Amino acid sequence: xxxSLAELMVCAASRIFDDEGxxxxxxxxxxxRLAASLAMRASNTxxxxxxxxxxxxxxxxxxxxxxxxxxQANENWMGFARIxxxxxxxxxxxxxxxxxxxxxGQSNISALGGSHQSPKVQLLGVRGFPGNSISHAxxxxxxxxxxRVFVEGECDVVCSVGYNNDRLPRGYSFADIDVRSIxxxxxxxxxxxxxxxxxxxxxxxxxxxxxVQDNTGFDLAVAADITETTLPSDDQxxxxxxxxxxNARARQLKNNPAGxxxxxxx
Amino acid sequence: MDKLVSASEAVSVIEDGMTVGIGGWGPRRKPMxxxxxxxxxxxxxxxxxxxxxxxVGLLCAAGKVRKVIFAxxxxxxxxxxxxxxxxxxxxxxxxxxxxxxxxLLGLRAGAWGCPFIPTRIGLGTDVLKNAPxxxxxxxxxxxxxxxxxxxxKPDVSLVHAxxxxxxxxxxxxxxxxxxxxxxxxxxxxxxxSVDEMVSSDYxxxxxxxxxxxxxxxxxxxxxxxxxxxxxxxxxPLHGFDVKHFKQYGELLNEGGYNAWADAxxxxxxxxxxxxxxxxxxxxxxxxxxx
Numbered sequence: 001x002x003x004s005l006a007e008l009m010v011c012a013a014s015r016i017f018d019d020e021g022x023x024x025x026x027x028x029x030x031x032x033r034l035a036a037s038l039a040m041r042a043s044n045t046x047x048x049x050x051x052x053x054x055x056x057x058x059x060x061x062x063x064x065x066x067x068x069x070x071x072q073a074n075e076n077w078m079g080f081a082r083i084x085x086x087x088x089x090x091x092x093x094x095x096x097x098x099x100x101x102x103x104x105g106q107s108n109i110s111a112l113g114g115s116h117q118s119p120k121v122q123l124l125g126v127r128g129f130p131g132n133s134i135s136h137a138x139x140x141x142x143x144x145x146x147x148r149v150f151v152e153g154e155c156d157v158v159c160s161v162g163y164n165n166d167r168l169p170r171g172y173s174f175a176d177i178d179v180r181s182i183x184x185x186x187x188x189x190x191x192x193x194x195x196x197x198x199x200x201x202x203x204x205x206x207x208x209x210x211x212v213q214d215n216t217g218f219d220l221a222v223a224a225d226i227t228e229t230t231l232p233s234d235d236q237x238x239x240x241x242x243x244x245x246x247n248a249r250a251r252q253l254k255n256n257p258a259g260x261x262x263x264x265x266x
Numbered sequence: 267m268d269k270l271v272s273a274s275e276a277v278s279v280i281e282d283g284m285t286v287g288i289g290g291w292g293p294r295r296k297p298m299x300x301x302x303x304x305x306x307x308x309x310x311x312x313x314x315x316x317x318x319x320x321x322v323g324l325l326c327a328a329g330k331v332r333k334v335i336f337a338x339x340x341x342x343x344x345x346x347x348x349x350x351x352x353x354x355x356x357x358x359x360x361x362x363x364x365x366x367x368x369x370l371l372g373l374r375a376g377a378w379g380c381p382f383i384p385t386r387i388g389l390g391t392d393v394l395k396n397a398p399x400x401x402x403x404x405x406x407x408x409x410x411x412x413x414x415x416x417x418x419k420p421d422v423s424l425v426h427a428x429x430x431x432x433x434x435x436x437x438x439x440x441x442x443x444x445x446x447x448x449x450x451x452x453x454x455x456x457x458x459s460v461d462e463m464v465s466s467d468y469x470x471x472x473x474x475x476x477x478x479x480x481x482x483x484x485x486x487x488x489x490x491x492x493x494x495x496x497x498x499x500x501x502p503l504h505g506f507d508v509k510h511f512k513q514y515g516e517l518l519n520e521g522g523y524n525a526w527a528d529a530x531x532x533x534x535x536x537x538x539x540x541x542x543x544x545x546x547x548x549x550x551x552x553x554x555x556x
Contacts, residue, residue: 126393
């Protein structure tokens, strides 16, 4: 079956939850949420997920075409205050899309450029990133792998902790920090290089290492056993149709590129 | 005790330089009619604490704000609140930018009368660099350092509930009460706007009584304003007004605060409501689906 790049990324992202057991998964944004939903449906039915409002669900809601929260598979009430009880217990893995990521795995969603008093571009604010990153596993979803996202220096505003000795709080070690995986439109990365260096583990079909490195503002390690990203199975693609019946996933990446690059895109 | 007052009477307790906590979350169940009453007043130099949406954006745009204590200011479907963004990029306001959970802990400390609550949150991030008031403390029990999240104590908190009686027993029938109970408990003075007034026996129903998240002795004023959360939602009664938020964004970006105020604010809530299409239109806004 043909598949899109968005579908390839979603299926690759869903794998980060395979061995997580009973954690709360939170995918912020349509494709990350679809990835978390696919994992909960297909590969780890023990996962917990909310309705993005105030209930934990036994079955993920579709990411498109939902007309009402009536009749959804509620499992327990979980208002925002109670979310923090879960976050601080560490039983969560979030998949989020920051505006900047640096070589330490620190990330930024707060603001770009300028000063703290007067940023050049005000973004969201730090939101829950500081607490998430010191409490539980976090992975990143990057629709456009570029030097604008993978910045050369540190992030303009460091919202989440990474593997940075200079910022390590007293009494903490890298073992207390869990920046897990990064899924981009080019590849899959983790932090299992030397001294937790960011490392390429999978390349999407038709993508070369050089292209990944050229679009990254710092040096990447490369896994000894680097492989091509596993392609979506027919079963996975069918489940994506059920979880996203209106095919909103086709509108998330510019021009909805094919999962296997066509000649003119290479 | 009868605590029912008009919006203008209620907010008249708010003086220049006070700290105001505002309940709700982003575009959801914000006490917007009370905020509009502040916009119509002469008050200024406020410190605002909120999980911010257009409440924070409008108060900043109107020049009412000296400082915002926030983790985000967002309208969800419009991720970047247009007026807040402008005010920040102009360097017009001071901020204390903290994590969503730190805000919760600060309010809880305020409510409990603790000077601070220790937390890991913020360690290793620019939250500490950008808010130099945040102190680190040693733990008597481990060798780690901890952030001492200071108590946040609003002089006045504004929240919007679904229903109340005149004594200030308040029901929030929405799926989530957010941190409204903490905004209420941390504040010196609490003003609650509600969509509907009920008699006290309404709360005899145990299911209803479970939707009361603070005691009436925390509530000082009750203001009856059907549709008072508009353009934010008041689930289950109505959703948020996507169309108005978009118009608001366009007006703010093109003509600034005055363009929006001239078109919509009016001199009272009835004139605001008629400018946005009337109460019936507000009450028929569909509930959001996520």
